[in-house]
Amino acid sequence: MRIAMIGTRGVPAHYGGFETAIEEIGSRLAARGEEVIVFCRPVEGEPRPKTYRGMQLIWLPALKKRSLETLSHTALSVLHPGLKGVDAAIVFNAANAPFLPILKMRGIPVATHVDGLEWRRSKWGAVGRRYYRTMESYAVRSSNAIIADAPGIADYYRHEFGASSKMIAYGAPHLSDIGHDRLGDLGLAPDAYHLVVARFEPENHVLEIVQGYVASGATLPLVVVGSAPYSDEYSAAITQAADDRVRLLGGVWDQELLDQLYFNAATYLHGHSVGGTNPSLLRAAGAGTPTIAFDSVFNRGVIGETGWYFRTPAEVADRINMAEADETQRLHFGVALKARAAAYDWDQVADDYLQLCRDLARGYRAPRVSGRRSRPGWNDEPASSALNDHDAMVVAHPSPDLYGSDRVLLETLSSFAASGQRVVLTLPESGPLVSEAVERGVDVQIRRSPILRKSALTLGGAVTLLRETIQAWGPSARLLRESSARTLLVNTVTIPLWLLVGKRTG
Missing domain, CATH: 3.40.50.2000 (Glycogen Phosphorylase B;)
Known part of the structure; x- marks a missing residue:
């Protein structure tokens, strides 16, 4: 072709x-x-x-x-x-x-x-x-x-x-055994700094990250990589907000050095908010670097519950303090995030683009639309406006995979969506089910939902389930409280939390 x-x-x-x-x-x-x-x-x-x-x-x-x-x-x-x-x-x-x-x-x-x-x-x-x-x-x-x-x-x-x-998402570079020999030139050591990589634009929240860091009790320096090609004023505000723990490196175009910075950071702070699967976030995920991200549906789609989230400088300070105080949690998030990054594979992305181009060459055209905005007011808050549709059907499902029962669920939801029923599918993380559901007209949201597995019958499994339930209580309660949907379907392995939260809130 x-x-x-x-x-x-x-x-x-x-x-x-x-x-x-x-x-x-x-x-x-x-x-x-x-x-x-x-x-x-x-x-x-x-x-x-x-x-x-x-x-x-x-x-x-x-x-x-x-x-x-x-x-x-x-x-x-x-x-x-x-x-x-x-x-x-x-x-x-x-x-x-x-x-x-x-x-x-x-x-x-x-x-x-x-x-x-x-x-x-x-x-x-x-x-x-x-x-x-x-x-x-x-x-x-x-x-x-x-x-x-x-x-x-x-x-x-x-x-x-x-x-x-x-x-079709982006791919993630899978970084391993990167080394750290270039860090010494910058006066840095492995696992001994926090990292930000972003263009200096308000929507990337670099200023809020620096303000939050300065307000924190962090002992590790904050390394800021980026510049503002069109905004000297915003750059000046960031420089003014920084203290002597903040290292402003400017733009770094040396990919080897940049990979070492990602791979060896104690945490990566990601403030991007205007949408899409962000390559900087995927690079941090592919490096297995524990991440503190701006709380939006886009970032949650990549990280799921394998990281910390913020929306204000005060929350940045709190998350940095948490990350420095709990090395075990930080390492756990890093390992879990790297595992999630495996789903973002450039070879598969290339396959998908090639198939799309072949379809186009054979005459494919998506169903025509008028281009008029029929549903104003969409937003990317963690509680999407999709849940505010009184006639919507909300389905809480524990797995983003596409095995036998998942395919049955997908076909069922697709048929409802095709008939004009508003269907919202909540999943705990991204996976094959997400792209299939989206293409078939099903709303997808990434939301924490503790899963009742067989391992919960063991002491360790029961402790994990209890911890997940406590952590997920707030997001799940908000979903029920903010949703005006008429129908809520719950998979059996997620019932414990939903029954508890439903009783408490309803």
Whole structure:
């Protein structure tokens, strides 16, 4: 197949999640014999190779203005003669939606990777935010398929527009035996610092993390990797909030050093909030680094209950104090998170993209929608607005796997969803059931739910169940209290908590 990837800075990947995804996916597809064309933006002083890891690179200029850089480059890309004979195109970023009709006029079917909720970013003014929201609508009307990299994003597009999505997450790099020889140059030692890696933007909560750290009793330094390409004022606020325990390293583009920083950190603090499966979070997960994350449905989809969460500086301080005080819990979270990261496999991601491109070439098109927002008010709070639908059916299920009984459940819920019934499926963690359910129109939420296993009959198992029940009490009580759904179905292994919480709250 001849596949084009459009709408990013291109490869080699030096900047963000899109570029990393293109490099990982494109190189794998090229290695399998597919012809992959990537449109790239030149960087002054950097080489412009014609090929990279088997991919063909086409370099085109872009206007050096934040609001026009991506659009100007994509405009040239969709008109370029190099697209002749392309079987399918992947366009990254819903902001590029105005150019989708040009691809379709050239006979090229297109899938749009919509990214996160860009209109929430404060760097965009009122006009920019309105533009992004309008382009979301245009993308669902003009694309043959929409790609969502997280259940929360698929949930958003389904609620807002009634649009179905292809759920394809990113992969996680699986880091092991990385070493720590580069840390000495920075005056750092393994397991003796906390780490933040993020662009300095308000939605990534770097300032709140630094404020919370400064207010904590932490004895380990906080290492902050990142910069603010468009916001000197925000960078200044972070610098002003820091004390002498905070190490501001700026941007680090040396991947070997960056991997060592992830792998050897005592904790990784992740403040990203505007949506999608975040590559920085997956890198920490793949390194098995205990994580303290901003509490959103997107981050919970990756971490589940194998980490700590925060929303305020005070909660950052509390979680850091907890992490430093309880090494056993910290190590447990790290091992559990690394195990979860195994589900994010780049080879599988490449398989999914190739299958989608083949489907597009064969004429696949998602069911058409008008593009009008039919369900305003969606949000990514841990208690989703999906639960506030009085006619919804909420199903609490203990396993994200797809074995015999899970498939029966999936088929049953799919039939309800197909008949127009609102179905909300809560699961304790991500897994194969999540993507299948999302594609079939079922709302999915990742929520803690203690599971009654056979091991609970042992003393250790009973203690574990009791601890899980205590930890899950608050989230489960909030779900029951905030849900106005008419029906709540509970799998037998989750009954103990739900009966207790239901009796207490109802």
